[in-house]
Amino acid sequence: MIRSQRPTPGKPPLSGKPKYSLRDTLLSYGFLAPALILLAVFTFYPLAYGSYLGFTEYGGARFGQGLPPKWTGLDNFRTLMADPLFLKSLLNSVKYLIIVPILQLASLAVAVLVNKNLPGMAFFRAAYYVPVVTSISLAAVMWDWVYNKDGTLNWALGAVHLVSKNQMFGWLNNEYTAFWAVMLVTFWRGFGYYMVLYLAGLQGIPAELEEAAVLDGASSWKRFWSITVPMMKPTILLCSLLSTIAALRVLEEVLVLTNGGPLNSTYTALMYVYSKAFQGFDFNYGLASAAGLVVAAVALLLSAVNFRLFRDSSGDGA
Amino acid sequence: MSLVSRAAPVQRSYAPRRHRKLGRVVLRYVILIAVLIFAVFPFLWTLAIALTDKHGGGSIYDFPASLFPRAVTLRNFVEVYTTFSLGKYVWNSISITGMTILGTLVVSALAAYPLARFRFPGRDLIFGVIVATLVLPSETTFIVNTLTLKELGLLGTHVGVVLPTIAGAFGIFLMRQAFLGIPQALIEAARIDGASEFTILTRIMLPLTKPSLAALGIFTLVASWNAYFWPMLALSGAPDSVPLSVAVLKLKGQFNYDPFNIAAGALIMMIPVLLVFLSAQKLFMRGMEGAVK
Known part of the structure; x- marks a missing residue:
């Protein structure tokens, strides 16, 4: 901290009020100006204006005629609550949270598996990370082929006689499977990312602890649940938080794989926001912004719950 | 007394333990390879499709031919580059x-x-x-x-x-x-x-x-x-x-x-x-x- 503060030459800094040099202040704001202007215009203004739009009627014909947004109070929220598609989207977004514990446990388990001094581990780590650096559009191209009616998934299932030829369907075209198929792609693109975060956390567990447990005859299953998981609680909390917010905000996977279909079965809350604002012909910015606000509120609420949950269950931990 | 009775079984289980350890390593690799297939399979298949000489006929869903192309070509790369600009x-x-x-x-x-x-x-x-x-x-x-x-x-x-x-x-x-x-x-x-x-x-x-x-x-x-x-x-x-x-x-x-x-x-x-x-x-x-x- 001290290092970052340049004492004014000649005069030692007073203990009471800090003395600032005008030159340093002007220079600092000059250097900061590009970042501050960009953040103000493209991060903070959208937050404020977008929140305002949520309470207005805006978009479509109104926008085309150059009319300003019209204040309508809570009308948009009433419309949303009465729209079965929005309720379904919101429910789907919450349902998407199922991925959080699965993804986190799987990533932690994979991290434990590759965190060993055995030949080939660096290769496995790198290979697991490749989906993370793959564009969602490429993932869509590849997984669409995998999920196709004639694709590799059905071929593999057919080869082991789990599905017969006449029962096959496209996994993304079926209203009961599409949601889970989309989720699997999220999982595929995510587990390498969280694996790396967990690997960093695993370095912090003292080796003696593990060795002592081995000497006491604890099985690796037992060691995972009694040593690794409790010791990793801070990392698990961080990752679950990131993962929860990402799950609630899921949009790209849906957009590129199913566009919300079939029969709206994969509509998520942000997909709803996007489609109200930019798909179709109504360009309803007001309603879309209101829906965005509802998602933000739910995200905030769930982050708080997530935080509570972990803090309570790890009271004796860190 | 108690010391002796505890030590004895440990000695006897020495050889099986080594086997078990080897088994664990093998199991670890089996799981890792399964995860590997899950992670990279889509890429490998895409690579196989991209390299396939399609003029021999066939679709990308011809298994297992689609996974192991018999005639390999780079023509698809040239074609996509020119026809789709x-x-x-x-x-x-x-x-x-x-x-x-x-x-x-x-x-x-x-x-x-x-x-x-x-x-x-x-x-x-x-x-x-x-x-x-x-x-x-x-x-x-x-x-x-x-x-x-x-x-x-x-x-x-x-x-x-x-x-x-x-x-x-x-x-x-x-x-x-x-x-x-x-x-x-x-x-x-x-x-x-x-x-x-x-x-x-x-x-x-x-x-x-x-x-x-x-x-x-x-x-x-x-x-x-x-x-x-x-x-x-x-x-x-x-x-x-x-x-x-x-x-x-x-x-x-x-x-x-x-x-x-x-x-x-x-x-x-x-x-x-x-x-x-x-x-x-x-x-x-x-x-x-x-x-x-």
């Missing part, structure tokens, strides 16, 4: 990614320098504001940003795609951390020699923080090259300006598309990122550590 999209991707990297490096370095090295009123507030961007809800951002860009006349241009993405907490923190590590004596010496602050930044700070600049550049490259949603939205009115990530999916959406060519196009898009990733693996494997610490 892929070169145009490659150029768009390079333009957007190049501007994003340059913009991110310049804006982050400029902002990080005073945050790391100066005392000025409001510093803590600005720092807090930048931290806040990490947790602020951004659900409606893309709606307002398209309206703003339209107002500025930048909607549908590469600059319009780039501008909202270059100022971010990640880059500023990364550079601030790097600047904090440079000895104050070096800066004082330069000041005594009469160097201006801008000279100090460009001649001392930046050369000494090259690893951090490279890291930020590489992360930005991968993120920007792969980005789909925002470029798709900001360039929806300018189909000729879209980057590869958007174009590849559009090709796939075409009614009569040729899957062999699409696979080749997908690989053309993937290869640069894959090369960057493989050569800078260690950077990615360190995770967010560098930024969070």
Whole structure:
């Protein structure tokens, strides 16, 4: 901290009020100006204006005629609550949270598996990370082929006689499977990312602890649940938080794989926001912004719950 | 007595334990290979499709022939490049990614320098504001940003795609951390020699923080090259300006598309990122550590 503060030459800094040099202040704001202007215009203004739009009627014909947004109070929220598609989207977004514990446990388990001094581990780590650096559009191209009616998934299932030829369907075209198929792609693109975060956390567990447990005859299953998981609680909390917010905000996977279909079965809350604002012909910015606000509120609420949950269950931990 | 009775079974189980240990290692590799197949199978299949000589007939769903092409050719790559004018999209991707990297490096370095090295009123507030961007809800951002860009006349241009993405907490923190590590004596010496602050930044700070600049550049490259949603939205009115990530999916959406060519196009898009990733693996494997610490 001290290092970052340049004492004014000649005069030692007073203990009471800090003395600032005008030159340093002007220079600092000059250097900061590009970042501050960009953040103000493209991060903070959208937050404020977008929140305002949520309470207005805006978009479509109104926008085309150059009319300003019209204040309508809570009308948009009433419309949303009465729209079965929005309720379904919101429910789907919450349902998407199922991925959080699965993804986190799987990533932690994979991290434990590759965190060993055995030949080939660096290769496995790198290979697991490749989906993370793959564009969602490429993932869509590849997984669409995998999920196709004639694709590799059905071929593999057919080869082991789990599905017969006449029962096959496209996994993304079926209203009961599409949601889970989309989720699997999220999982595929995510587990390498969280694996790396967990690997960093695993370095912090003292080796003696593990060795002592081995000497006491604890099985690796037992060691995972009694040593690794409790010791990793801070990392698990961080990752679950990131993962929860990402799950609630899921949009790209849906957009590129199913566009919300079939029969709206994969509509998520942000997909709803996007489609109200930019798909179709109504360009309803007001309603879309209101829906965005509802998602933000739910995200905030769930982050708080997530935080509570972990803090309570790890009271004796860190 | 008790000592003896406990020691005896341990001795007897010595040999089986070794077997069990070997079994564990084998099991570990079996699981790792299963996960490996899950992770990379889609790529391998795409590669196989892209290399298949389609003029021998057959579809991409001819198993197992589709997984192990008998006649291999590079013709699909040439074909997708010429018939879909892929070169145009490659150029768009390079333009957007190049501007994003340059913009991110310049804006982050400029902002990080005073945050790391100066005392000025409001510093803590600005720092807090930048931290806040990490947790602020951004659900409606893309709606307002398209309206703003339209107002500025930048909607549908590469600059319009780039501008909202270059100022971010990640880059500023990364550079601030790097600047904090440079000895104050070096800066004082330069000041005594009469160097201006801008000279100090460009001649001392930046050369000494090259690893951090490279890291930020590489992360930005991968993120920007792969980005789909925002470029798709900001360039929806300018189909000729879209980057590869958007174009590849559009090709796939075409009614009569040729899957062999699409696979080749997908690989053309993937290869640069894959090369960057493989050569800078260690950077990615360190995770967010560098930024969070």
